[in-house]
Amino acid sequence: xxxxxxxxxxxxxxxxxxxxxxxxxxxxxxxxxxxxxxxxxxxxxxxxxxxxxxxxxxxxxxxxxxxxxxxxxxxxxxxxxxxxxxxxxxxxxxxxxxxxxxxxxxxxxxxxxxxxxxxxxxxxxxxxxxxxxxxxxxxxxxxxxxxxxxxxxxxxxxxxxxxxxxxxxxxxxxxxxxxxxxxxxxxxxxxxxxxxxxxxxxxxxxxxxxxxxxxxxxxxxxxxxxxxxxxxxxxxxxxxxxxxxxxxxxxxxxxxxxxxxxxxxxxxxxxxxxxxxxxxxxxxxxxxxxxxxxxxxxxxxxxxxxxxxxxxxxxxxxxxxxxxxxxxxxxxxxxxxxxxxxxxxxxxxxxxxxxxxxxxxxxxxxxxxxxxxxxxxxxxxxxxxxxxxxxxxxxxxxxxx
Amino acid sequence: xxxxxxxxxxxxxxxxxxxxxxxxxxxxxxxxxxxxxxxxxxxxxxxxxxxxxxxxxxxxxxxxxxxxxxxxxxxxxxxxxxxxxxxxxxxxxxxxxxxxxxxxxxxxxxxxxxxxxxxxxxxxxxxxxxxxxxxxxxxxxxxxxxxxxxxxxxxxxxxxxxxxxxxxxxxxxxxxxxxxxxxxxxxxxxxxxxxxxxxxxxxxxxxxxxxxxxxxxxxxxxxxxxxxxxxxxxxxxxxxxxxxxxxxxxxxxxxxxxxxxxxxxxxxxxxxxxxxxxxxxxxxxxxxxxxxxxxxxxxxxxxxxxxxxxxxxxxxxxxxxxxxxxxxxxxxxxxxxxxxxxxxxxxxxxxxxxxxxxxxxxxxxxxxxxxxxxxxxxxxxxxxxxxxxxxxxxxxxxxxx
Numbered sequence: 087x088x089x090x091x092x093x094x095x096x097x098x099x100x101x102x103x104x105x106x107x108x109x110x111x112x113x114x115x116x117x118x119x120x121x122x123x124x125x126x127x128x129x130x131x132x133x134x135x136x137x138x139x140x141x142x143x144x145x146x147x148x149x150x151x152x153x154x155x156x157x158x159x160x161x162x163x164x165x166x167x168x169x170x171x172x173x174x175x176x177x178x179x180x181x182x183x184x185x186x187x188x189x190x191x192x193x194x195x196x197x198x199x200x201x202x203x204x205x206x207x208x209x210x211x212x213x214x215x216x217x218x219x220x221x222x223x224x225x226x227x228x229x230x231x232x233x234x235x236x237x238x239x240x241x242x243x244x245x246x247x248x249x250x251x252x253x254x255x256x257x258x259x260x261x262x263x264x265x266x267x268x269x270x271x272x273x274x275x276x277x278x279x280x281x282x283x284x285x286x287x288x289x290x291x292x293x294x295x296x297x298x299x300x301x302x303x304x305x306x307x308x309x310x311x312x313x314x315x316x317x318x319x320x321x322x323x324x325x326x327x328x329x330x331x332x333x334x335x336x337x338x339x340x341x342x343x344x345x346x347x348x349x350x351x352x353x354x355x356x357x358x359x360x361x362x363x364x365x366x367x368x369x370x371x372x373x374x375x376x377x378x379x380x381x382x383x384x385x386x387x388x389x390x391x392x393x394x395x396x397x398x399x400x401x402x403x404x405x406x407x408x409x410x411x412x413x414x415x416x417x418x419x420x421x422x423x424x425x426x427x428x429x430x431x432x433x434x435x436x437x438x439x440x441x442x443x444x445x446x447x448x449x450x451x452x453x454x455x456x457x458x459x460x461x462x463x464x465x466x467x468x469x470x471x472x473x474x475x476x477x478x479x480x481x482x483x484x485x486x487x
Numbered sequence: 488x489x490x491x492x493x494x495x496x497x498x499x500x501x502x503x504x505x506x507x508x509x510x511x512x513x514x515x516x517x518x519x520x521x522x523x524x525x526x527x528x529x530x531x532x533x534x535x536x537x538x539x540x541x542x543x544x545x546x547x548x549x550x551x552x553x554x555x556x557x558x559x560x561x562x563x564x565x566x567x568x569x570x571x572x573x574x575x576x577x578x579x580x581x582x583x584x585x586x587x588x589x590x591x592x593x594x595x596x597x598x599x600x601x602x603x604x605x606x607x608x609x610x611x612x613x614x615x616x617x618x619x620x621x622x623x624x625x626x627x628x629x630x631x632x633x634x635x636x637x638x639x640x641x642x643x644x645x646x647x648x649x650x651x652x653x654x655x656x657x658x659x660x661x662x663x664x665x666x667x668x669x670x671x672x673x674x675x676x677x678x679x680x681x682x683x684x685x686x687x688x689x690x691x692x693x694x695x696x697x698x699x700x701x702x703x704x705x706x707x708x709x710x711x712x713x714x715x716x717x718x719x720x721x722x723x724x725x726x727x728x729x730x731x732x733x734x735x736x737x738x739x740x741x742x743x744x745x746x747x748x749x750x751x752x753x754x755x756x757x758x759x760x761x762x763x764x765x766x767x768x769x770x771x772x773x774x775x776x777x778x779x780x781x782x783x784x785x786x787x788x789x790x791x792x793x794x795x796x797x798x799x800x801x802x803x804x805x806x807x808x809x810x811x812x813x814x815x816x817x818x819x820x821x822x823x824x825x826x827x828x829x830x831x832x833x834x835x836x837x838x839x840x841x842x843x844x845x846x847x848x849x850x851x852x853x854x855x856x857x858x859x860x861x862x863x864x865x866x867x868x869x870x871x872x873x874x875x876x877x878x879x880x881x882x883x884x885x886x887x888x
Contacts, residue, residue, distance in 0.1 A: 107826075107827040107828070107829045107830060108829050108848070109829065121529060122529075124529065124549075125526045125529050125530065127549075128522060128523075128525065128526050128549045129526065129843075129844075129845050129846075130832075130844070130845075130846060131828070131829070131832075131845070131846025131847060131848050131858065132829070134549075146551075147551060148525075148528075148529045148535075148550075148551050149549075149551055150547075150548060150549050150550055150551050150553065152551065307840075384530075385789075385811075388786075388840075388841050388843065388863070389840070389843075397836065402832070402833055402836055403833065403836040403837035403840065404840065405836070405840050405841070406840040406841040408841075410786075410811065410812065410863070411811065425508075426508040427508070427532070428508045428509050428510065428532070428533070429508060431531075431532075431803070432803055432804065435798070435803055435804040435806065436804035439708075439789075439790070439804065439805065439806050439807040440789050440806070440807040440809075442530075442789065442790075443530075443531070444530050444531075444532070445530075445531060445532025446532060447509070447532050457532065462789070462811070
């Protein structure tokens with residue numbers, strides 16, 4: 087017995103596929119986040135399974151442990167979980183009752199449903215963060231149109247209406263300039279059975295993101311704070327570290343995310359999307375899984391966010407989060423008009439041997455996230471140009487200057 | 488049409504699994520080299536298959552495209568190749584006639600059998616390098632015991648006897664101090680049907696390795712020259728770049744490997760194991776696949792050797808080969824007495840959050856390569872200590888000081 091043994095967190099009961107002791111992590115969902123987590127699992131030598139809706143999904147194409155099933159079905163979830171030591175997620179869409187059923191059946195679910203709830207329900211998240219005294223945009227529950235106009239009377243137009251659950255990548259968020267626009271959104275939402283909250287429109291200076299991990303035994307680790315550039319609610323690029331951010335503000339943002347992770351009982355990753363305003367930082371959104379703001383970590387940090395998530399949900403000690411180069415820039419590749427990414431890849435690789443291209447195996451549709459590129463280097467302006475040029479060439483399906 | 492299009496090499500006829508244009512690479516063999524190539528293929532978004540002897544092999548455990556078959560069977564190879572745009576290898580054991588059958592059937596085999604022959608047949612390799620004027624240990628064909636004693640009379644004892652084909656990791660190599668020892672080895676070899684060559688015993692100062700890639704259209708790329716530390720013929724650690732190597736000697740070693748790759752018509756990776764002696768560099772061994780001397784590239788270079796091999800065999804432009812940090816040290820994890828690596832992993836991760844551990848999913852047997860660790864940093868002595876400590880803890884199954 088060594089000294090470390092007394093302090094180190096315990097690995098959950100190991101029941102590897104062939105009795106060799108490797109724990110098995112099952113990820114519900116098989117998009118690109120699961121695909122990149124699969125790469126990390128291979129490196130760590132742990133078992134990894136995904137629950138995919140169909141065999142063509144991004145992670146299902148590449149993962150030896152892909153099961154086909156419906157994440158809304160308790161039967162499918164229970165069958166999937168039976169082969170896993172820990173169940174985790176590449177999205178927030180598994181309904182609460184199904185999560186509860188998994189727990190009742192004895193599955194280890196991380197993040198735990200009680201924490202995940204705050205990533206699934208924006209109203210619950212706002213109320214909980216407000217109770218913790220964490221600065222957020224002002225918000226109100228919307229029961230009827232009167233709630234929106236009352237909120238606007240207090241805080242002005244535009245008003246941001248958000249679906250309480252189910253939104254991502256800008257879906258489920260509407261910026262309404264007038265009462266009639268808001269009423270129209272509310273009517274459509276009611277027709278679809280969506281609950282809404284109203285939030286003040288924040289005239290932010292820029293958007294930042296804090297990515298942290300927390301393990302069941304309480305260890306926490308924070309990545310450098312990044313700047314994210316979003317268009318139409320979709321992340322386009324990530325600059326690492328956030329340019330010009332003071333050390334004090336960096337520490338504040340990391341502390342904020344670690345506090346939220348601890349207070350909400352998060353296990354695994356927590357991404358906190360932040361508005362930087364003249365008055366300080368406001369929390370915009372939370373996600374409890376690998377996140378687009380952390381794709382740069384694959385090359386840019388000693389421990390990728392995907393490996394970190396696996397380590398955290400398995401209660402393994404967390405890895406170093408430092409920046410491996412001086413700067414990193416990640417730019418998303420969005421689908422364009424040309425369905426054949428590989429035909430274009432050759433030009434990008436020829437033009438810049440130092441750019442790192444990740445393709446997700448997804449069918450190209452305009453605006454869909456189909457890959458990303460990362461460049462690491464000393465000059466953030468120059469690596470930003472290189473990353474944008476590569477992503478743009480892959481994205482657009484049109485000739486670049 | 489862009490300017491690059493006129494110069495860029497062509498991707499082979501793409502017939503991705505679902506018509507989306509991704510090429511499919513098939514790797515014969517499913518050890519850790521195929522496993523790590525699988526990780527790289529996931530990132531590049533290409534199709535990847537392995538031909539495994541059984542479903543428990545290292546790469547077969549994790550690769551969605553694993554077929555079970557015998558690499559010595561033409562029927563199995565042809566069936567495997569039918570689903571692949573390019574066939575490549577994680578070992579040198581596929582017999583020549585089977586390779587020829589693949590080519591006759593229209594498969595694209597890379598490296599081509601004519602080049603691979605020089606990695607499969609040490610006598611052919613020595614003769615070819617000698618004809619090219621490339622410095623090697625002196626050698627002779629062994630037809631009978633008289634050839635060995637004549638060779639020893641000219642070059643002294645000890646004499647190194649090597650199996651012409653089939654050896655790796657020190658197997659198939661015997662250092663013989665006396666004529667009777669050599670005669671005994673030769674008798675055993677004849678009984679097993681092995682052909683031998685005799686080589687002079689080189690009193691080298693240290694061992695180096697040059698890793699290069701070459702694409703069918705002739706592009707070449709060289710990684711930094713590394714020092715390898717071998718024990719009993721097995722690579723134990725790799726220091727990057729080779730400490731204290733002059734710029735001139737680095738360039739000489741890179742040029743040597745690029746020359747061999749071009750002269751032998753290699754496509755894909757070529758690893759050249761070198762002896763550094765007072766008189767200069769001598770070529771020890773060649774391998775035409777990802778190689779243990781290049782595992783450090785996963786974290787230590789902009790392009791891992793596994794991605795580079797895929798790019799080369801697909802005739803995609805090669806990636807940047809520079810060192811991403813100041814130094815890298817890779818140490819192999821060899822199996823010890825404790826079969827449960829995961830039970831030990833937790834201590835290694837707790838002790839050093841910055842060490843990168845790779846486990847291969849292999850059953851632990853004493854002395855077997857079951858993983859490796861890499862540390863990147865500014866101080867090679869310090870990162871060497873960290874990597875050795877981590878690997879030793881995982882390797883030994885005994886307590887470390």
